[in-house]
Structure formats: C-alpha cells, structure tokens
Amino acid sequence: MTEDKILCWYGSDPFEAGQKLMEASDVWKNWSKTESIGLKPNLVVSKKASSGATTHPEFCAGVIAFLQGQGFENLSILEGSWVGDRTERAFRICGYTELAQKYSLPLVDLQKDESVTLEATNGDYRVCQAVLNLDRLINIPVLKGHCQTAMTCALKNLKGCIPDSEKQRYHREGLFQPIADLNEILHADLILVDALEGDPDFEEGGNPQTLNLFMAALDPVLLDSYACSLLGLNIEDVPYITKAAELGAGTIHLKEDTLVPLNKGEGLSSLQRSSLSSTLAAHIHEKGACSACYASLVQALKILQEQGKALPETVMIGQGFKGLTVEGLGFGQCLSGCSSFVPGCPPELSEIVDFLSFTGNKSG
Template structure:
C-alpha cells in the first residue's frame, strides 16, 4: 500500500505551517527518514511565474521555509531550484517571496540552466533535464495544488515538468501537446526518470478555475505528503472532487500500471479524504476540447469546431508579447496593433493563457463544442 498523509493547517502563519509539516511527515518517519547528514537535497517548488504568494500561483514561501529548516536540522544542505514557465528564476523567487526565505535560512538558490541528456524508458527515446535536478543526492518535490487548463489538475507529477529547462518546455508542448493523453504520458516518463524521495503538496490555499496561472485562490487548509507522487495526486484529486475521467495523468498512469495509480492500493492517514473535502468540488477550467479519442482524419477536419481557441480580451491585452514568445508553434503574432492567431497552427496547449501576466486571453468555443455544451446543460 502507498501511504498518503493529509494534515490540516488553517493559515500560512509561520509557526502553524512548521508544526503542520512536522505532523504531516511524522507517519512517514519524519524528515530524517528521507535525508541524511551531508547530503545535498534539492527542494523543487512550483515557480510557474513571478506572482505574489497570495495569488496561489506558486508554492507558498512559508511552506518552503519549513521544509528547508527541517532539511537543515538533519545535517543536510538544502538547494532550491526550478525552471519557471516564464521569467528568470531569480525574479520569480523574489516576487513570490521564496528568495527572501532562501536568503534568511542560508539555503542555496540553484538555477536550472544546464541540461543533461537522459535516455527515455518508454514512448519517448530521450529527454534533457536540468543537471542540478539529476545530480542532487535527494529530491523533495514541493508542489502546489491547482487546476490546470490542459491536464485538469497540476500537483506532484506535473510539478516535475520544471526539470525541463527553459525553451525545451515549448518543444515538448509542440511534440506532445496536441494530445492530452500523450502529454500526460510524457510527464509520467519524466517522473519515472528521477522519482522524488518525498512529495509535499501546498494546498493550504489552492487554486481553482482557470489554473495554473489565472485561476482563483481556493482556501482548503490542507497539506499532503507521500513517497509516491502518483498516489499523492490521486488523493489530492479525490479531495478536490475532480471527476476521474478528466484526470489525464491518472488515466495514463493506470494504463501504464504504475504503482500508486489505483485507489485501492493507497492508504490514507491523518485527516480522512472524505473529511478533508470542504465545500463544493473545485471549479474546473473552461472545457476547451472534446476531440480526443476521435480518428485522426476527423480530428483534422473538425478541430476548430470541437475545440476552444484563445482570443484577446479587449481592454485587457497590452501587447506585452509574453504569449507570442510562449507559443510553441509560433501561432501568435502582433499585427495592426492587436494579437493575431493562426488557429490552424495552434495546438491548443494554452501556454499563452497559462503564462499571460494579465489574464488577458479568453477561450472562444467552436460551433460543435458550443452545441455539445448546450446539450449537456439541458440534460
């Protein structure tokens, strides 16, 4: 059985978070069960973009602080690293409050700048992952619980996509991002190349709606932990009330028969999942696609009708160019003082929406998708 621990922490008060993390790890043997004196321990938070902590886009700095201090108390050296979706790591760390924690605790901020080729073990033959990610003695995955417009939910497994450096993320979106199932398999294959020794999820204030960058904060007062990232994701999704059929990572993990993918192999302690759930299920992202599972010839013909396409929100878009640079197939340009989209080239990965600093892009449904939604509402 794969053990997942759930603990309640009401706020980001420093002492409360510290006590909550200690309680969270106690059933797993405490931090000393994962870290040895003298080891270099990479703590990999969610550093998606340069947003303040209260936006719930990134791992909260007080959760990072507690983990750093517990690592230091074992006699190990904590490193903090990630490759943000947009912007340099230093800027994201500063804006999110994580840089101040790193400096105050004496931890080391490690940029993911250099990649190392790694042979794949499944569908994809090779990957290039950040050298510090691969070379650290131990890896602690410090994820944020959020909804996600492409994968429905981002938690432990998706957080490890940050091991892919900079522009290589766009290349993977271009290679696998047109098919959610394939993209999920790619994320799982990255996870299998370097499985974290410990996974901790910051869900004290999670995100719902159009996550991972433009949703709304959702207070849940919860922390999750476990040694198996897939199992932790399964339980986090259960607590969030997300329908299983929309969890592409979980579906792909079951297809691969990965440990932790099946609910009956997971045991929970601390707060029971049914008691941890408070309020209605998480509000999900905009349903943007119903074409997956169709034959290829139909996908090509009906793609624009069965998907949503990004458009600029009048009055919000300032032509900052972030979406232009972030688009993997280069389907967005600025023409005549406004954004122009090549919807034939667009792969609907929604990186533009994910990384837009002003939430200035919305989704417009194709005709058939709009009809399907109308029928669903009527039933």
C-alpha cells in the first residue's frame, strides 16, 4: 500500500475486516518481528462500540490475531480516555480487558503515563512516553461526528496519546491548531478505521448509524478528507485537516484511484451527519470547553428537546470563563462565577437535565 491509497473493506464483521486490511496493507512485511507494536483504538468514553462511540474490540482482535499469526509477539494496546472518564474503566466496559487476556498482551493506561515535550512548528507539545517508546504505532479510530470539531477520525484520535493536562490545553486553544500540530510530530505507521456504526453527531455515541465500512491508509490527512464526505461534510468544516496538510502531515487531494475496494461493498450507505448537533450548539456559548463537558451538555439539551421541553436560550461552558463573574446559566466547575451554574467536572448528565428543566420552568 502506498501513501496515496485508501483500502476499503465493506461488511459487518470487524474481526474479518481487521485481518483482511492488515493482510492487504503489506506494511507489516517491512517490520521486524522483535519490534514493539502499539494499537491505539478510540476508547474516549466507557461505552460499548455498539453505541457508536468506541472502536470495536473485535476489529482490534482481527489485527492482533493476524500479527501474532505472522510471528509478531511484542504487541500492546494504548489509550488515554477523555478528561472525566477513566481509561481502566473504558478498557473493561469496552471489552479490551477481556481482549488483552485472550491474546496475552498488555493494556497501557496513558492517563497514568509520564510525558515528554516535543517541538512543533507552532510551539511545544507534551506526548506520553509509552507512545514514543513504540517502534510501530497503529492508529485505530472510529469515524464519527464530534460536537466541537464536526468530525473525529485519524488525525484527532492521536489526542488520546497526550496527558490530561495537555488535553485541557488543546481545548483552551480551540482544538484545531493543536490537533494539526500533534500530527506534525507524531505519526502512525498504519491507520485502520472502524466505520461500522459510528454516531454521525456525537463523539460519545448514542445514535449509531450503520455504514458497514472499514478502511486502511498511511496518510491521515487524505483519510480524514475522504471521511468528511462520508459524514456529509466539507473539508472546510473540519479546519484541522487543512492545517495538518500545511504542516506536511499529508495531502487533502483525493484522486480517481485513491479508493481501493477489497470486496464488493454491498450495503454501503452514507452516515450523513444530521443538523441536530449544530441546532443544539446554537444554544451554547463555549470558550475552551473540554470534550466531556461539551458532549454532556449537548446530550442534556438533546434529552430536553426529545421531552418537548423548552431549551435555554444560552448556556455558557468552558475554561475561558474560569474566574469570571458572569450573568446567566453556566455549566461545569469553570462557571462557578456564573449567577446560576451546575457544579462538577463534568457534572452528571442527570444533574444537568434536572438543572436545565428547573431553570426552564422557572423562567417560564
């Protein structure tokens, strides 16, 4: 496989997809059997893959089984869930603790790892040491929507390779440039995408839509550029893609022969991101909000909407409000200076719904 290709395998069997894509990629033929190989799935939150939020463990199992069958023994799975959840809990609930036991390989919790500073064009960034110790990195994201960046796939999945404090910094700085910068200094040796049933709107799932597609690529920018079209987005809707291309992380230019189908592809459909998340986002005044907080607030607004309740005109959220005294509704500990706010980092979803329901009834 070359940098200008995206391999596509269509179907509903994640294990078979993992094996077929690994075999077809050919990249492993140039790897030493003694090299350390790390698999980086998307386990951003402790929810099963059927929710549309996380990488199917069976997909990783197919990759692991193939590599072990070729004689590769130094394998591991690495992840750092988002701020607000614990990686070890995600490993267990998402099926990776059982997976690791079955294939006798370690799970590496990057939330507990040391980190080092690396230099990028636009500044210095911290990356977890365990990732840098690898000889080979396999990036295994889920193709899905995202409340703040419209989409998450190959480029953004590397954000799980940084410490929690750095994740908070990325949100303070607006996500787009830091994500691009991270991909300038950290490169995967292979990208395998789980696009079986991602949620087209929310990174924490809840509305999975079947696409029956798995992909392999070497260029994360090219892959994310194609992924945009599957979600009904333009590249301009996801600014970190172009920014990463400008930093030399890949190309945005798809050609007529970029896509290489490995089978017939029966049942392929487009996820087509709905307008729901953008409609709900209109009620949010956000300044540097972390993913866990932002997604929880969006989910709460969604629940209120489904219940037929009035949505608040504006809810403030994010680190940019920390230490400020402001009038109106606030969400999360950073908004403790707000005249009315929900405490927590992040608050429980039920607490948010109750709070917004009460304030809505009160204002009515």
